[in-house]
Amino acid sequence: MRTIKGLFVALALTAAAGATPAYAVKCGNSASGYEAWKQAFAAEAKANGINNKAISALMATGYASKTIHADRNQKSFKLSYEKFKQVRGTATIVRMGKGLKKKHAAMFQKIEAKYGVPAGPLIAIWGMETAFGKFTGNQNVLAAVATLAYDCRRSEFFTEHLYHMLRLVGSGRISPSAKGAMHGELGQTQFMPKSIALYAVGDLNSREGALASTANFLKAHGWRRGAGYLPGQPNYGAIQGWNAASVYQRAIAEMGAAIDGG
Secondary structure: OOOHHHHHHHHHHHHHHOOOOOOOOOOEOOHHHHHHHHHHHHHHHHHOOOOHHHHHHHHOOOOOHHHHHHHOOOHHHHOOHHHHHHHHOHHHHHHHHHHHHHHOHHHHHHHHHHHOOOHHHHHHHHHHHHOOOOOOOOEEHHHHHHHHHHEHHHHHHHHHHHHHHHHHHHHOOOOOOOEEOOOOOEOOOOEOHHHHHHHOOOOOOOHHHHHHHHHHHHHHOOOOOOOOOOOOOOOHHHHHHHOOOHHHHHHHHHHHHHHOOO
């Protein structure tokens, strides 16, 4: 039987490692249980090393009903590939992307020299995610991630992100009032909290910070300098690490190749 002292030692080790706890409070499927869930989760989070600043920020959040609606209506990923390209405007992204590659050539050369990732796939992700930084979202990201951690559909996945978000808020890296996309993504290429903690290398709301961070993410997911990135080529797996939808992955690879002149 585990002693009380042993339990606290285990909790301390878990928090120090930055891991998601093995246990979690009960999820829910409507706004009615959110306030009670926050109370229970806050106690769990505090036991796992989350500081009072982050706990207070969590307790100030409300149930993000718009996030739940968006989560239940991600229809574009279910389209055929040709329809997906039409709906997401891939031809426009390629056209504008070629111009941006020329305009910011020095920046892209600098990023490629450091991370080995060429401009094409970075520009494709940038265009697909936020129309090159024009639409980064207006949802409170802490409320969005907390709501999705509470929601039963993908509670375990978003609980991990919530712990990372709370650590980022607690350390001051992210403001409790930060705004982003409906699932808690932040910045010009839409980083989730765990990816911010692991791969962000600059200000995600700036052009260079977001693109360099995206290149760092791809490098960490196995990107090989100079190798191809179309389906079946060595670097396609790194693109797959960015998004789980097959239509999205293929679109990024093909747009990137078109922008790079392939």
